[in-house]
Amino acid sequence: MNKLASTIRCPVCDMKKINRSLLWNYQGINHYFCSRQCLERFKSRPHLFVGDPQHGLSPKQKNQVILKKRRMRLREIISDDLKADLKTSLQSLMGIDAVDFTDQELYVTYDLLQASLEDIEKTIEQAAARLSKGMAEQVKRGLIHYSEECELDNLAHLTKNSDCH
Numbered sequence: 001m002n003k004l005a006s007t008i009r010c011p012v013c014d015m016k017k018i019n020r021s022l023l024w025n026y027q028g029i030n031h032y033f034c035s036r037q038c039l040e041r042f043k044s045r046p047h048l049f050v051g052d053p054q055h056g057l058s059p060k061q062k063n064q065v066i067l068k069k070r071r072m073r074l075r076e077i078i079s080d081d082l083k084a085d086l087k088t089s090l091q092s093l094m095g096i097d098a099v100d101f102t103d104q105e106l107y108v109t110y111d112l113l114q115a116s117l118e119d120i121e122k123t124i125e126q127a128a129a130r131l132s133k134g135m136a137e138q139v140k141r142g143l144i145h146y147s148e149e150c151e152l153d154n155l156a157h158l159t160k161n162s163d164c165h
Helices: 003-007 036-044 080-091 117-127 135-156
Strands: 019-026 029-033 067-073 096-101 105-111
Touching: 019 036, 029 036, 067 117, 080 096, 080 117, 105 117
Parallel strands: none
Antiparallel strands: 019 029, 067 105, 096 105
8 A cells, every 4th residue: 555545534434444446526536435334424415524715624624523312212122132233233333432222222322423313223224123113203213314414404504614504
């Protein structure tokens, strides 16, 4: 590996180990990513990760960390095996800070700049297909997604001093 390749970092999670096949050109600059999760995260809101001369540094370039803690109540008591599977699966995502359980609740703390509630829910559904998918749960999830989407849009909004708008 040459010296230039060793200095390339994933703009989302700052990892040095990048996957050269995960490339996206944004504003004439090639950006390389460590994982598909980081690539998709960047594509959805690139201004969270790269600044520009007119608006200054991005939230990521300012080293902001937006920790969120979500509680998800599950329909049934979580077995120890399911807890272990969920914990392993969730911790494989970038940006997951902590995964904790009670009998029927899952608590996930994550960096909003690196992971989303949607990423977390997909991982949970893959690890445990038997979790509740009732209408009330879907509505609650929709409201949480909307809240998170608004927060991300506000962070990605291009302003010189990043004050509220």
